[in-house]
Amino acid sequence: MNIFFKNIYLFSVVFLVAVVLDNLIKQNLDTSFNRHISKSLVTGLLLVYYLVNKNDKVPKLKSNAVIIGLVLFTIGGCFGTLMNNNQIFFLLSFLFFVAGKFFYALRLAKNHDFSFKRIFFFLLFFSLYMFVLVNEVYEKLGDQLIIIVIYFFISIVLLAFAFVRKEFVCYKSYILVFLGLLFFVISESMLVVKLYGNSFAFDGPTLLVLYELGQYLFILGVLEEVLIKPVEID
Secondary structure (H helix, E strand, C coil): CHHHHHCHHHHHHHHHHHHHHHHHHHHHCCCHHHHHHHHHHHHHHHHHHHHHHCCCCCCHHHHHHHHHHHHHHHHHHHHHCCCCCCHHHHHHHHHHHHHHHHHHHHHHCCCCCCCCHHHHHHHHHHHHHHHHHHHHHHHHHHHHHHHHHHHHHHHHHHHHHHHHHHHCECHHHHHHHHHHHHHHHHHHHHHHHHHHCCCCCCHHHHHHHHHHHHHHHHHHHHHCCCECCCCCCC
C-alpha cells in the first residue's frame, strides 16, 4: 500500500478518478449519504498520501496542522451537502471551513519578516476583487452578508500567507501551494455566484473540481517544501 502512495503518478490518476466519481455522484445521485462517501474518499486519499510522505523534519505542530485542516474541511464539506435552506448546517459548514483555513495558515506561517511593499498591491487587488464579487450578489445576501465577507477575508489572508512564501521556500512548493489556494478562491467565488447570483453553465462541476484540485495542489506543495535562506529586504 505504501508503494501506491509513494508513487505520485499512480496516486494522481486514482485521485482524479475519485474526483470524477464525486462529480458524477453530485450530478446524478446527489443524496447526502452518497456525497459524504465520495467527498470523504477524495480528502481521505489526500490525508493518507500526506501521512505516508510527510517530512519528519517539519515541526510537529505544522505537520499536524495539515492533518487537522484536512479533517475539518472534510467535515465542513459534509455539512455543506446538507445546508440547502438550512441555516444551522450553513453555519456549521462555514465554521469548519474557516477552522480548516486557520490550520492551513498555521502550516504556512513563517517567523521571517517580509516587506509590506511586496504584498500591498496583492492585498489591494484581492480586496477589490472581494468588493466587486460581494457587490454583485449583495441584494440576495441578506443577513449572510457579514458571514460571506468574513469568509472571503480569511481566504484572502490565507492566500497572502502563500504569496509571501516566495522568499522562503523552493519555487515548486511556492507555485503548487499558491495555485491550490487560488483555486480555492475561484471555486468559492463561483459558489457564491451560484447561491446568490446568476448561475452559469457548468458552474457546479467546475467549482467542485477546482476545490478538490486546490486541495491536491496544496498538499503536494507543502510536501515539496524546501526552505531556502531568506533574501534581505529593505
